[in-house]
Amino acid sequence: MTKEQIADQFKALQNTITQTLETADAKAKFKEDTWNREGGGGGRSRIIANGNIIEKGGVNFSAVHGRLPQKIKSKLKIECDDFFATGVSLIMHPENPHVPIVHMNVRYFELTDGNYWFGGGIDLTPIYIDKKEAADFHQALKLICDKHHPEFYSKFKTWADDYFFLTHRNETRGVGGIFFDHLNESTGLSKNEIFNFVIEIGQLFAPLYAKIMTKNAKKSYNAQEKDWQLHRRGRYVEFNLLQDKGTRFGIDTNGRAESILVSMPPEVKWTYQYEIEANSPEDKTIKLLKKGINWIEYS
Amino acid sequence: MTKEQIADQFKALQNTITQTLETADAKAKFKEDTWNREGGGGGRSRIIANGNIIEKGGVNFSAVHGRLPQKIKSKLKIECDDFFATGVSLIMHPENPHVPIVHMNVRYFELTDGNYWFGGGIDLTPIYIDKKEAADFHQALKLICDKHHPEFYSKFKTWADDYFFLTHRNETRGVGGIFFDHLNESTGLSKNEIFNFVIEIGQLFAPLYAKIMTKNAKKSYNAQEKDWQLHRRGRYVEFNLLQDKGTRFGIDTNGRAESILVSMPPEVKWTYQYEIEANSPEDKTIKLLKKGINWIEYS
Numbered sequence: 001m002t003k004e005q006i007a008d009q010f011k012a013l014q015n016t017i018t019q020t021l022e023t024a025d026a027k028a029k030f031k032e033d034t035w036n037r038e039g040g041g042g043g044r045s046r047i048i049a050n051g052n053i054i055e056k057g058g059v060n061f062s063a064v065h066g067r068l069p070q071k072i073k074s075k076l077k078i079e080c081d082d083f084f085a086t087g088v089s090l091i092m093h094p095e096n097p098h099v100p101i102v103h104m105n106v107r108y109f110e111l112t113d114g115n116y117w118f119g120g121g122i123d124l125t126p127i128y129i130d131k132k133e134a135a136d137f138h139q140a141l142k143l144i145c146d147k148h149h150p151e152f153y154s155k156f157k158t159w160a161d162d163y164f165f166l167t168h169r170n171e172t173r174g175v176g177g178i179f180f181d182h183l184n185e186s187t188g189l190s191k192n193e194i195f196n197f198v199i200e201i202g203q204l205f206a207p208l209y210a211k212i213m214t215k216n217a218k219k220s221y222n223a224q225e226k227d228w229q230l231h232r233r234g235r236y237v238e239f240n241l242l243q244d245k246g247t248r249f250g251i252d253t254n255g256r257a258e259s260i261l262v263s264m265p266p267e268v269k270w271t272y273q274y275e276i277e278a279n280s281p282e283d284k285t286i287k288l289l290k291k292g293i294n295w296i297e298y299s
Numbered sequence: 300m301t302k303e304q305i306a307d308q309f310k311a312l313q314n315t316i317t318q319t320l321e322t323a324d325a326k327a328k329f330k331e332d333t334w335n336r337e338g339g340g341g342g343r344s345r346i347i348a349n350g351n352i353i354e355k356g357g358v359n360f361s362a363v364h365g366r367l368p369q370k371i372k373s374k375l376k377i378e379c380d381d382f383f384a385t386g387v388s389l390i391m392h393p394e395n396p397h398v399p400i401v402h403m404n405v406r407y408f409e410l411t412d413g414n415y416w417f418g419g420g421i422d423l424t425p426i427y428i429d430k431k432e433a434a435d436f437h438q439a440l441k442l443i444c445d446k447h448h449p450e451f452y453s454k455f456k457t458w459a460d461d462y463f464f465l466t467h468r469n470e471t472r473g474v475g476g477i478f479f480d481h482l483n484e485s486t487g488l489s490k491n492e493i494f495n496f497v498i499e500i501g502q503l504f505a506p507l508y509a510k511i512m513t514k515n516a517k518k519s520y521n522a523q524e525k526d527w528q529l530h531r532r533g534r535y536v537e538f539n540l541l542q543d544k545g546t547r548f549g550i551d552t553n554g555r556a557e558s559i560l561v562s563m564p565p566e567v568k569w570t571y572q573y574e575i576e577a578n579s580p581e582d583k584t585i586k587l588l589k590k591g592i593n594w595i596e597y598s
Contacts, residue, residue, distance in 0.1 A: 033572075047571045058571065168556040234563065241540030242550060251541060257467040262571050264533065270563035272346045272357065273332075 001191050006108045007063040007086040009195075011044070013106070013202045014061040014088050018046050020206035021059070021092070024213050025051040030059070035256050040066035041084075045259040048092075049266070053099060053217040057092035058262030064253070071252050082112040087120075088202060089246060091263040092209070097229035098219040100126035100133075100174065100212060101236060103263075104205045105246060106198050116191070118198045119181035121156070122205055123164050124212075125174030125236060127229045129285045131298035133212065134175040138295040140208050141178050141201075148197040149189065156180045161291040166239050171289035173239050228282050231274050233265035240264070300490050305407045306362040306385040308494075310343070312405070312501045313360040313387050317345050319505035320358070320391070323512050324350040329358070334555050339365035340383075344558040347391075348565070352398060352516040356391035357561030363552070370551050379410040386419075387501060388545060390562040391508070396528035397518040399425035399432075399473065399511060400535060402562075403504045404545060405497050415490070417497045418480035420455070421504055422463050423511075424473030424535060426528045428584045430597035432511065433474040437594040439507050440477050440500075447496040448488065455479045460590040465538050470588035472538050527581050530573050532564035539563070 018030045028051030036042035043062030048054050063086035068078060087107030094101065106120035124137050138157070145153035156178035164173040178201070183194050240247050240263050250260035276282040317329045327350030335341035342361030347353050362385040367377060386406030393400065405419035423436050437456070444452035455477035463472040477500070482493050539546050539562050549559035575581040 049571065056569070056571070168550050168553075168559075230566075237536060237567075238540060238560070241537060242546075247541075251467050254467075258572055260467075261537070261569070264569035266569060267529075268536075268567045268569075270355070270560070270565060270567075272348065272355070272561050273557055 001195055003084050003086065003108070003110050006195060009199055010063075010086055010088045010106065010108070010202075011061050013199065014044065014046065014059055016203065017088070017090065017206045018048075018059050020210050021048065021054070021057075021213075024210035025053050027052040028054060033259075035259065037062075037064050037066075037256070038254065040064060043256065043259060045256070045262065047262055051095075053094050053096065053213050055093050055095035056262075056266035057090065058259070059088065059090040060259050060262070061088050062086065062255075062259070064255070069252055072249065078111065080111040080113040080115070084110040090205075092213075093233065093265045094213065094217070096217050096219065097127040097221050097225045099216040100124045101233070101265075102205075102209050102212075104202070104209075106202045107246075108195075108198075116184060117181070118183040118194050120198055120201060121160060121163070121177060121179035122201065123160055123174060123177035123179070125232075126285070127232050128225075128281050129175060129288045131288075131295070134295040135298040137175065137177065137208065137212070139299060140204060142296065144197070144200050144204055145178065147200075148193065149187065152180070152197070153178070158292075164239070165291060166235060166243065168242070169235060169238070171235075171286065172291060173236065174289070175293075175295060227269065228276075230267060230269035231271065233268045234270045236265060237268055300494055302383050302385065302407070302409050305494060308498055309362075309385055309387045309405065309407070309501075310360050312498065313343065313345065313358055315502065316387070316389065316505045317347075317358050319509050320347065320353070320356075323509035324352050326351040327353060332558075334558065336361075336363050336365075336554065338553065339363060342555065342558060344555070344561065346561060350394075352393050352395065352512050354392050354394035355561075355565035356389065357558070358387065358389040359558050359561070360387050361385065361554075361558070363554070368551055371548065377410065379412040379414070381411040383409045389504075392532065392564045393512065393516070395516050395518065396426040396520050396524045398515040399423045400532070400564075401504075401508050401511075403501070403508075405501045406545075407494075407497075415483060416480070417482040417493050419497055419500060420459060420462070420476060420478035421500065422459055422473060422476035422478070424531075425584070426531050427524075427580050428474060428587045430587075430594070433594040434597040436474065436476065436507065436511070438598060439503060441595065443496070443499050443503055444477065446499075447492065448486065451479070451496070452477070457591075463538070464590060465534060465542065467541070468534060468537070470534075470585065471590060472535065473588070474592075474594060526568065527575075529566060529568040530570065532567045533569045535564060536567055 028048045030046040030048050033045045041064030046059045048057045065084040068083045089105040091103045104122045110116040142153040160176040160179035163179040327347045329345040332344045340363030345358045347356045364383040367382045388404040390402045403421045409415040441452040459475040459478035462478040
């Protein structure tokens with residue numbers, strides 16, 4: 001499995017994802033921008049806006065290479081000077097507050113000294129948590145994980161809880177999912193086997209989310225629910241800009257800002273100490289933004 | 300000048316600032332929250348919302364102390380374990396796109412090993428740049444700077460250009476102002492003299508900004524101008540969460556999230572590749588978001 005083959009497969013994955021999402025949205029079409037990175041490589045950004053269901057979203061493919069900035073070398077404790085990185089990364093911001101925000105990423109990183117690793121993850125951020133939906137989502141992830149390694153689901157579910165956690169708010173971003181990084185032969189799987197796991201996670205995403213989109217977009221919503229969504233999107237912004245390592249890596253390697261920040265929601269609100277009523281649906285959601293919930297129990 | 304005296308004077312500064320801003324707004328009143336920090340110290344947050352002119356803003360006073368987190372020690376290359384920090388920090392988000400966003404901060408930092416320094420700054424972020432207004436703003440800052448040190452204005456103006464710069468967007472946050480940090484006896488001034496400079500900058504802020512508020516709030520605006528403001532606020536969010544060291548310090552020292560993030564605008568928009576017309580007022584503003592402009596020339 002060469003880096004070119006991995007990049008090609010990721011590019012093909014971007015195709016199938018954008019096709020499935022277009023079909024599910026049934027109105028908006030992705031617009032494509034290809035770009036080159038000063039320093040090496042480039043990418044293909046596909047952006048969707050003002051759809052029936054998706055208000056704003058992006059599916060990015062990139063394959064970049066070049067010198068590692070000193071900042072990254074220190075952070076990752078790497079001695080090697082040159083890197084290659086390819087991946088697919090997406091975020092969807094639906095218009096209807098009953099449709100969860102979603103994020104998916106698969107990536108491959110290789111150094112000229114021969115070291116390589118895979119990383120990625122999927123996580124779901126409902127504005128209003130539906131326990132059964134969270135359970136189905138986790139169950140689907142677990143099925144793929146279990147197929148490849150008996151420990152993957154429990155390890156990567158916990159990793160997602162820890163990663164998608166807003167320390168300063170003491171809350172998880174949503175109902176989590178899976179997160180993994182630095183996967184190589186030390187997992188006991190071969191490079192091909194890890195790649196197969198990663199690509200299956202990527203392929204799982206679109207049909208899984210399309211179902212969630214279609215089901216929830218039929219629900220009506222009121223002004224208060226919309227307002228809550230706009231405020232929850234604020235938390236999403238806080239996570240992505242303050243904490244997310246992918247965003248930071250993109251910014252620190254002089255990535256294309258418009259592509260990296262396509263993750264920003266279309267419209268956001270911040271209110272100082274936004275008040276919610278005790279036992280309201282908003283309050284119930286907040287109380288579920290905790291690490292360590294075994295969602296599958298709610299099946 | 301003890302750290303307690305400095306904190307008291309900063310607290311008094313918060314008072315005069317909130318009074319002047321309330322008078323200028325002529326509708327909204329600041330609401331106060333006092334808070335204690337786990338680990339030592341606390342603060343007094345004053346929040347204003349839905350005014351005649353100010354849509355959302357906060358003036359924070361804090362005086363915190365305790366153990367320095369390892370993260371901060373490494374970043375600041377400090378060996379000492381304990382710190383004391385006090386300051387006033389504010390951001391105002393006006394409703395009318397013709398009234399610039401403003402930020403001001405004065406701060407004092409002391410280590411138990413006897414080292415101390417002052418820092419601070421003011422910068423103005425117009426949604427539409429008015430060169431004459433930028434000139435008057437810089438002239439007022441220069442007057443105070445020149446009174447204390449012949450090199451302060453040119454040094455701190457350049458520092459602001461460099462600090463309030465969004466690398467990933469290749470643009471300054473606005474028309475800048477002054478920024479300074481690590482001021483101690485190495486400036487050639489005594490501790491008292493530096494404090495006098497810092498407090499005069501703090502005292503300059505409210506009357507200077509009140510004048511800008513009052514003048515511009517009379518201007519009418521249309522939907523397109525409002526939309527442009529909401530998008531420019533997005534850049535403000537990007538700067539504060541991706542780059543601002545004060546925000547990062549607050550988050551990393553487990554500061555009170557609601558107080559730190561009161562800097563977030565009330566409502567924000569992001570559009571992928573937001574389009575502006577050539578030679579439009581928006582385009583003219585973008586073209587002035589550059590380092591190294593000698594604004595005083597436009598007097």
